[in-house]
Amino acid sequence: MAAENPVESLQEEATCPVCLEYFTEPVTLECGHNFCRACISQCWEGSDTAASCPQCRETVQQRNLRPNRQLANVLEIAKQLSLQVAKGLGGNGMCGEHQEALKLFCEEDQTPICVICRESRAHRAHTVVPIQEAAQEYKEKIQDHLKTLREEREKLLGFKVTGEKRSQEYLKQTETKRQKIVSEFQQLRQFLEEQERLLLAQLEKLDEAIVKIQNENITKLSEQISRLSELISELEGKCQKPASEFLQDVRSTLSRCEKGKFQQPEEISPELEGQVSDFSQQTIVLSKTLRKFKDTLPSALETKRGKPLRAHRQVNVTLDPDTAHPELFLYEDHKRVRYRNSWQRLINNPERFDTELCVLGCEGFTSGRHCWEVEVEDGGRWAVGVARESVWRKGEISLGPEEGIWAVGCRMAQFWALTGPETPLPGHRAPSRIRVCLDCDRGQVTFIDAGDEAPIFTFPLGSVPGERIRPWLWVGLGSQLRLCP
Numbered sequence: 231m232a233a234e235n236p237v238e239s240l241q242e243e244a245t246c247p248v249c250l251e252y253f254t255e256p257v258t259l260e261c262g263h264n265f266c267r268a269c270i271s272q273c274w275e276g277s278d279t280a281a282s283c284p285q286c287r288e289t290v291q292q293r294n295l296r297p298n299r300q301l302a303n304v305l306e307i308a309k310q311l312s313l314q315v316a317k318g319l320g321g322n323g324m325c326g327e328h329q330e331a332l333k334l335f336c337e338e339d340q341t342p343i344c345v346i347c348r349e350s351r352a353h354r355a356h357t358v359v360p361i362q363e364a365a366q367e368y369k370e371k372i373q374d375h376l377k378t379l380r381e382e383r384e385k386l387l388g389f390k391v392t393g394e395k396r397s398q399e400y401l402k403q404t405e406t407k408r409q410k411i412v413s414e415f416q417q418l419r420q421f422l423e424e425q426e427r428l429l430l431a432q433l434e435k436l437d438e439a440i441v442k443i444q445n446e447n448i449t450k451l452s453e454q455i456s457r458l459s460e461l462i463s464e465l466e467g468k469c470q471k472p473a474s475e476f477l478q479d480v481r482s483t484l485s486r487c488e489k490g491k492f493q494q495p496e497e498i499s500p501e502l503e504g505q506v507s508d509f510s511q512q513t514i515v516l517s518k519t520l521r522k523f524k525d526t527l528p529s530a531l532e533t534k535r536g537k538p539l540r541a542h543r544q545v546n547v548t549l550d551p552d553t554a555h556p557e558l559f560l561y562e563d564h565k566r567v568r569y570r571n572s573w574q575r576l577i578n579n580p581e582r583f584d585t586e587l588c589v590l591g592c593e594g595f596t597s598g599r600h601c602w603e604v605e606v607e608d609g610g611r612w613a614v615g616v617a618r619e620s621v622w623r624k625g626e627i628s629l630g631p632e633e634g635i636w637a638v639g640c641r642m643a644q645f646w647a648l649t650g651p652e653t654p655l656p657g658h659r660a661p662s663r664i665r666v667c668l669d670c671d672r673g674q675v676t677f678i679d680a681g682d683e684a685p686i687f688t689f690p691l692g693s694v695p696g697e698r699i700r701p702w703l704w705v706g707l708g709s710q711l712r713l714c715p
Contacts, residue, residue, distance in 0.1 A: 243308075246265055247265065248272075248273065252305055252308070255267040334361055542600055542667050542669070548592045552581045553583060556575075566713075569587060569707055588623075589702075596670060602666055604703070606640070606660070609640075612640055615639075615666065616702050634695075635648065636694060638687055658686055658687075664677055666701070673692040674693065676689075
């Protein structure tokens with residue numbers, strides 16, 4: 231009779247009539263009954279008579295065992311349901327399959343079992359211990375893990391508090407710096423606006439003085455022109471008269487002609503000219519100061535005592551002999567190069583400069599921030615900087631950004647920025663060692679005096695294109711350059 235519980239009914243249908251366990255490789259006989267393959271084979275073993283079904287005793291003419299795949303699928307579902315029921319009843323300490331108390335613990339399967347499960351084929355060969363003993367053992371292990379986890383949590387909480395505190399300190403510092411920057415720039419703006427007002431007011435006074443003189447001169451000249459026009463008209467009429475009438479009072483006429491000579495208008499006073507000249511000079515100085523301020527501002531914001539706030543990675547740079555002009559001599563270490571006034575017999579490969587005395591570094595950069603230093607000789611003619619990978623190598627080229635070169639150099643004892651046209655750097659003496667700082671991400675290159683850490687010149691943000699950039703040197707007559715290790 232079928233059990234009233236559907237789960238139990240399913241378990242019965244998934245149980246072999248011979249071994250009373252779940253089917254293992256279920257097969258179907260011709261009569262329709264199902265058995266484990268091993269069980270039915272064992273029943274028929276050694277029998278010379280006709281095979282029969284162990285359940286209905288019906289004779290089986292052929293031992294044609296057909297695998298029952300659908301039953302195998304149902305068997306898997308029954309096992310899963312049994313596990314779920316066992317878990318559901320396990321909270322009450324009862325075995326879901328046998329309705330017995332869970333008094334044992336299977337070490338291999340890591341699950342509580344009852345005494346009937348212990349004798350079943352599934353657990354017969356496994357190591358089992360009393361459930362209370364297993365619970366105590368595993369509880370101790372869990373307690374050890376809990377202790378470690380709590381300690382780790384305390385450490386992490388400490389890190390979190392310390393990190394938050396440090397972040398707050400940094401935020402306070404940045405807020406202080408922000409307020410200081412805002413205050414400094416506000417004062418700078420106020421100072422510049424005040425200077426602008428003063429200069430414009432003085433220029434307005436100069437305008438008024440110049441306009442006053444101009445108006446006075448125009449008035450005087452207009453009066454003189456009117457008098458001269460009248461005198462000319464009178465003389466032209468007098469010349470048309472007969473001789474007797476013409477010569478009457480001729481002395482008075484000549485006297486009036488002499489008095490009617492043109493008088494020069496009042497010129498701008500030397501004092502006023504001096505003021506205009508002073509303003510012209512002030513304008514030149516102001517333009518140079520503002521231009522220098524704008525040029526040096528990026529490096530001033532990015533450097534602190536000459537050291538980049540945006541960290542540049544010091545790189546080891548060597549020179550590429552395949553790019554060197556034939557009149558440049560590279561030493562064996564590929565760190566030094568000098569001008570040699572003799573043409574070397576070298577392969578005129580596409581990479582080699584054949585007109586300009588240039589050489590590129592072996593290393594190329596497309597991202598990140600990098601810096602290296604170049605030692606230069608006092609005097610001579612040279613240039614130090616960077617160039618794009620695609621810089622033109624053949625024929626004459628303009629040494630400037632339009633050709634893909636960003637550099638500073640020395641020529642005729644003067645220091646220049648190769649901005650195309652060149653920009654003189656009168657406030658800077660050519661240093662003995664120059665640090666080249668390349669920021670690929672921002673498209674900027676900065677030059678720093680490696681001796682006193684003073685900024686020299688900075689090309690504007692975004693001026694260096696986003697392509698492969700390489701170190702670049704130009705070596706003229708009487709010069710030798712060395713890449714510092």
